[in-house]
Amino acid sequence: MTRREGLGLLLAAGTGMAPAEPVAGPAGTWPRTLVDALQRSVRIAAAPQRIVTVFPSNVEILFALGLADRVVAIGGRVRHPPEALGKPSVGGALGYSPEAVAAYRPDLLVLTPSHQTALGLVEPFTRAGVPVLMLAHPDLPSVLRNISLVGQATGAEAQAKRLGGQMLQQLEAVRARWQGVPPRSVYLETAAAERGAFQTIGRGHYADDALAWAGGRNVFSDLDGSQQVSAEAIAVRDPEVIISLQAVPKPAASIAARPGWQRLRAVREGRVVVLERGHKLIPGPRQFEAVLDYARALHPERFA
Amino acid sequence: MTPARWSLGPALAVLAVTGVLAFGLSLSLGAAWVSPARWLGEPGLERELVWVWRAPRVAAAFFVGACLSLAGLLFQGVFRNPLAEPYLLGSAAGAGLGAAIALLLPQLLPPAWSLPVMAFLGAWGASWLVLAVGRIGGAWQSARLLLAGVALAAILSALRGLLLMVFGDESTNLRAIVSWQLGGVQTPAVAEVLGFGPWLLLLGWAAWRLAPGLDALGLGDAAAQSLGHRVPRLVAGAVLLAALATALAVSWGGLIGFVGLIVPHVLRWWLGPLHGPLVPACMVAGGVLMVLVDTVARSSMAPSEIPAGLLTAVIGGPFFLALLLWRQDRS
Numbered sequence: 192m193t194r195r196e197g198l199g200l201l202l203a204a205g206t207g208m209a210p211a212e213p214v215a216g217p218a219g220t221w222p223r224t225l226v227d228a229l230q231r232s233v234r235i236a237a238a239p240q241r242i243v244t245v246f247p248s249n250v251e252i253l254f255a256l257g258l259a260d261r262v263v264a265i266g267g268r269v270r271h272p273p274e275a276l277g278k279p280s281v282g283g284a285l286g287y288s289p290e291a292v293a294a295y296r297p298d299l300l301v302l303t304p305s306h307q308t309a310l311g312l313v314e315p316f317t318r319a320g321v322p323v324l325m326l327a328h329p330d331l332p333s334v335l336r337n338i339s340l341v342g343q344a345t346g347a348e349a350q351a352k353r354l355g356g357q358m359l360q361q362l363e364a365v366r367a368r369w370q371g372v373p374p375r376s377v378y379l380e381t382a383a384a385e386r387g388a389f390q391t392i393g394r395g396h397y398a399d400d401a402l403a404w405a406g407g408r409n410v411f412s413d414l415d416g417s418q419q420v421s422a423e424a425i426a427v428r429d430p431e432v433i434i435s436l437q438a439v440p441k442p443a444a445s446i447a448a449r450p451g452w453q454r455l456r457a458v459r460e461g462r463v464v465v466l467e468r469g470h471k472l473i474p475g476p477r478q479f480e481a482v483l484d485y486a487r488a489l490h491p492e493r494f495a
Numbered sequence: 496m497t498p499a500r501w502s503l504g505p506a507l508a509v510l511a512v513t514g515v516l517a518f519g520l521s522l523s524l525g526a527a528w529v530s531p532a533r534w535l536g537e538p539g540l541e542r543e544l545v546w547v548w549r550a551p552r553v554a555a556a557f558f559v560g561a562c563l564s565l566a567g568l569l570f571q572g573v574f575r576n577p578l579a580e581p582y583l584l585g586s587a588a589g590a591g592l593g594a595a596i597a598l599l600l601p602q603l604l605p606p607a608w609s610l611p612v613m614a615f616l617g618a619w620g621a622s623w624l625v626l627a628v629g630r631i632g633g634a635w636q637s638a639r640l641l642l643a644g645v646a647l648a649a650i651l652s653a654l655r656g657l658l659l660m661v662f663g664d665e666s667t668n669l670r671a672i673v674s675w676q677l678g679g680v681q682t683p684a685v686a687e688v689l690g691f692g693p694w695l696l697l698l699g700w701a702a703w704r705l706a707p708g709l710d711a712l713g714l715g716d717a718a719a720q721s722l723g724h725r726v727p728r729l730v731a732g733a734v735l736l737a738a739l740a741t742a743l744a745v746s747w748g749g750l751i752g753f754v755g756l757i758v759p760h761v762l763r764w765w766l767g768p769l770h771g772p773l774v775p776a777c778m779v780a781g782g783v784l785m786v787l788v789d790t791v792a793r794s795s796m797a798p799s800e801i802p803a804g805l806l807t808a809v810i811g812g813p814f815f816l817a818l819l820l821w822r823q824d825r826s
Contacts, residue, residue, distance in 0.1 A: 382671035384598060385610055386681035387552075388749075390670045414799060419674050422682050423548035424526035424798030450684035451547045 225343055228327035229304060235322045238346040239299035243281060243292050245309050248334075249301045249326060250275050251475035252341050256350045263295045266309075271470065271477075289315045297321055301341060303328070328474035331400035335359070338476065354476060361479040362404050369406035369490040377407040377489060378430040378457070381417070381472060386449065389420050397474045398481075405485035407432065426455060433457040434488050436468040464488035501765055503772035510776065514783045521553045521786045524794040552682045552793075553786055556803075558691040559680055559748035560758075560785025561778040562740040565702055567755025568777045569737035572709035572770055573730050574641045580755035581741040584644035585621040587752075588651035589738075590745035591676060593617025595655045598672045599662045611746035618745065621647055622738035626731055637716070640730075678751035678804020680789045698740055699778055705733050706770035713768060751804040753811040754781055754788075761818065 222236045242258065244250055245266030253262050254272050265278045266287065281291045287309055292300070293316075300316055300323040302309050313323050324344050326337040335355050342351020379402060382390040392398045393414030402409050410428040411420060433455070435446055443463040447453050457463055466488065471481040487494045501509075522545050523529055534545035563581065570579040581587040593613035625647055629640035659672065683691075708729040711719040716726050744751070758781040759773065766772050785803075788810070792803045 382669070384671045384675045384679070384681065386683065388671040388675040388679050388681075390674070411798065417670060419670075419679075419800045419802075420798050421526055421793050421800050422552075423544060423793075426544060426548050427526050427798070450551055450682050450687075454543070454547060 219346075219348075221346075223343065225324065225340060227325040227340065228333075228337075229325045231323075231325065233322045233324050233344070235299065235344055237298075239297075239322075239344070241295060241297050242299045242301060242345070243295055243297040244301040245281065245287055245312075246303045246305070247271065247470075247473045248328065248337075248475040249303060249341075251470075251473065251477065252326075252338055253301065253345075255354055255476040256338070256342060256345065256347045258345055258347060261345070263297065264292070271473075287312055292316070293319075299324065299344060301326065301344075328397050329395050331362075331397050331404065331478065334397055334474045334478055337474075358476060358479050362482055365479075365483050365486045366404055366406070369486055369493045372406070372490060372493070374403070374406050374408040375431040375462075375489050376410050376428070377402055377432040377434060377485075378410050378425055378428070379407075379485075380433065380435040381468075383435070387422065389422065389425065390417060391420055392417055397478065398472065401471075401478060401482045402485055402489075404482045405489055407485060407489045422449070422451065426451065429456045431457060431460070432462040432464070432489050434485060435463070435465045436471055437465055438468050440465040440467050462488075500767045503766065503776065506762075506766055506772070506776055507779065510779045510783065514779060514786075517783045517786045517790075518553060518557075521556070521790040522549055524790050525549050526793070526797040548682070551685060551688050552680055552789065554688045554691060555683050555747050556680045556785045556789035557782035558695065559744045559751065559782075560754055560788075561695055561782035562698065562744035563748075563751060563754040563785070564758035564777045564781025565698060565774065566737040566740040566744065567781075568759040568770070568773055569702060569705070569709070569733045569740070570755070571759055572712065573733045573737075574637050574644075575713060576637070576641055577760065578756075579641065579644075580752075581618075581737065581744075582750075582752045582755065583648060584641070585625055585647035585651060586618040586644075586734075586738045586741045587745060587750060588648040588655070589617035589619070589621025590614040590742050591617065591750050592651045592655045592658070593620075594745060594749075595658050595672060595676070598675070599658060611742070614746040615739070615742035617651075618738040618742035619735070621651060622734050626734055629730075674802055675749040676804075677802030678749045678807065679792070679800065679802055680748045680785075683747065694743065695778065698736065698743075699774055701736050702733075702774045703771065705729065705736070706774060709733065709770045710768070748785070749802070749804060751785070751788075751807055753807040753815070754784060757811050757815050758784060760815070764818075764822065 221238060222234055224232055224234045227233050240261055241263045242253060242261050243264045244253055244262060247269050250265050250269045251271060254275055259274055262278060264281045265275060266281060269275050282288050289312055292312060298321065300312060300321060302312060302323060303326050304310055316323050324340065326340065328334050328337060335358060338351050338355050342348045379391055379398060380389055381392055391411050393411050393416060395416050399409050399412055410430045411418065433446060443465050446463050446465065447458045452458050466484055470477040471484065519531055522534055523531055529541045529545050533541045536542065567580040570581065570584055571577060593616050594610055597609035597613035625640055625644045628643035659669065708719065708724045711722045711724050712729065719726050759777050762773055762776050762780055766776055788803050788806050792801045792806055795801065
């Protein structure tokens with residue numbers, strides 16, 4: 192079963208946002224015990240009122256669930272949504288201080304195990320009896336599961352179900368636009384130096400899923416997670432489309448100007464698209480927008 | 496007693512043969528194997544793959560290796576310290592900091608120039624600082640220069656680390672920058688490859704001109720002075736030349752350690768201490784070594800790449816240790 196089929200099944204079940212993990216006790220009651228992304232059992236005594244969360248993806252999920260009032264502090268790297276920017280910060284690029292977090296007397300921490308300094312929060316707060324919910328996002332379905340899990344952890348199941356259902360609808364709507372034409376092979380460049388260090392993603396990365404939903408076939412889907420590839424490897428796989436994610440998008444001509452690249456099929460046929468990196472590498476509710484942008488790049492004739 | 500030393504002619508002949516083999520191997524290996532018969536033969540897809548995609552990078556690898564080992568040779572000559580190399584003495588750290596600024600803040604300079612120019616300014620600036628500290632009090636002291644270099648390297652590396660942490664989030668090129676800093680040979684355009692030749696010749700010629708002075712310096716500052724060499728000028732010239740070589744290497748290859756340390760040492764054991772023959776031999780040997788390392792980086796896990804700087808340390812380190820032990824046994 193492919194991941195996309197799995198995602199479809201999740202939808203088809205009607206309970207698209209059904210608990211991904213077992214919930215102890217009848218729905219709507221507290222305390223409840225959840226199993227998080229690290230297979231840790233997390234017991235939450237009552238609906239959390241003072242939530243601290245780091246990483247843009249987690250903040251976006253909580254805000255999209257309408258829990259802005261219950262979030263007392265966030266990690267310093269967050270740039271979205273605008274109303275989150277007013278929240279106090281517990282650290283960011285240089286690390287997260289357990290003391291700063293503790294000062295907000297949180298009753299729930301929502302983290303992602305992708306940054307050593309964030310992992311440093313898990314032990315102290317678990318020992319102190321504050322529930323720590325870890326979210327992971329190896330693929331698009333897990334982003335939806337995260338929404339569901341946060342919904343259960345906060346008592347916002349209804350909103351989570353609505354948000355998840357809405358995301359799936361939007362994803363299906365994008366897919367409907369290109370369906371009927373074959374997927375196009377694509378190289379997604381997540382970062383690069385001027386003349387090398389080309390970074391891309393393979394299976395086990397939500398962006399690989401996002402490309403599939405957008406009508407793309409990742410030429411490096413045989414690789415795992417985030418990877419660096421050589422220019423000649425890109426030349427050998429000769430994708431139909433090149434999508435380059437950049438902080439400050441440069442013209443597509445800058446890609447065509449790389450030594451040798453003018454020979455690539457995507458460059459010759461004018462299928463090089465530079466997109467603002469922005470939220471595309473944030474595995475949160477806005478992944479739908481990323482899929483839409485990818486689909487526009489992959490099948491422009493269907494989005495004319 | 497060390498074994499009989501080779502003279503430059505036969506040594507260069509051996510290096511040339513090794514070099515031809517290394518280039519052949521490097522052109523054949525990559526994301527896909529293309530046999531020499533194919534890339535030398537009829538025009539076609541595979542031939543194009545080798546000559547358009549692979550060859551410029553092989554040339555860049557040679558250039559990077561030649562520059563690194565030349566810089567190492569010059570630093571070791573000036574500081575009369577076997578540990579001296581661009582990475583210990585701040586010039587690589589300066590180049591790395593400059594390059595990190597260029598990559599993290601791309602709006603600062605026109606993109607085509609930002610990386611090499613900032614790397615050069617960093618290496619140059621760091622070397623000047625080290626020289627300035629060494630000059631304080633009037634008298635030149637190699638030991639003080641060396642210590643100043645080590646301290647500056649630590650400061651600059653820390654600044655680079657801080658920059659990466661502060662600016663490194665989803666909206667920047669962090670992964671590409673980290674990878675590049677671990678060493679990765681970039682792919683130049685054909686016109687740029689043609690530019691490497693004159694640079695290499697110029698660097699080699701300038702270093703070769705300094706060779707007698709560096710030989711005299713090996714006997715001590717006073718001896719060099721009495722032999723008619725103007726020591727401060729000699730040291731400044733050699734350090735700035737090494738900084739230039741380091742900056743060129745860093746801007747095309749990222750931060751690649753060990754090459755500048757290993758190659759001059761091995762060649763000194765092989766050819767003796769005179770800088771005249773060492774300059775060309777080091778440049779060729781360093782270039783060939785880097786071509787081989789980059790071949791492994793490109794092809795061993797294709798289509799993924801391994802940062803070349805990790806390979807030089809992982810392969811070069813044990814090799815160097817083994818050589819040290821072997822020489823200990825013989826003496």
